Amino acid sequence: MERLLPQLALDLSEPAPGNLSGLFAADVEDLRLEIGFGGGEHLIHEARKTPSCGFFGVEPFVNGMAKAVAAIKGEELTNIRLYDGDAANLLDWLPSQSLSRVDLFYPDPWPKRRHWKRRFVNADNLARIHRALRPGGVFRFASDIPSYVDWTMIRALRHGGFAWPAExxxxxREPYPGWPGTRYEAKALREGRRPAYLTFFKS
Known part of the structure; x- marks a missing residue:
């Protein structure tokens, strides 16, 4: 954490560079963002599987960040950059139409009604995601909390800039192709909660 994280951490105090690919040691052709990567299982899996893609990973909790840093070091991955603050700040920092995909998996559902305003999926953050995505870009959302799935569906379609192509x-109901799963998801399945996997395209 002391040696490697400062090299991987994004500095939002300066404007984003014109060429975001230059932020990565690897030669990357595509850029994606994962918001709240938890223990980093999916982020590391995707970075390993797609070395030509640069991944921005956001996680505010130190334990999750430490696990990701350890995995990045152990596997010598050079196509990940990290941010430990509010994902809204990173979305605002990124240039318009710079990402091909944004992933938000198992975010805090804030189940009590009086806390719903704290859910990450809201009109402002959907506008941020939409701005950062390229035309035809993908926003993926997974959750095991039915009320949050419904909440996200309603707000994404209400935004007007996202299409949901499910037939x-x-x-x-089925995981995304090549989905590695996460520890949180495994716990949800053990406890009898069935996840939903939503995919929206920027229209």
Missing amino acids: TAADW
């Missing part, structure tokens, strides 16, 4: 129940 059958399998399109949201």
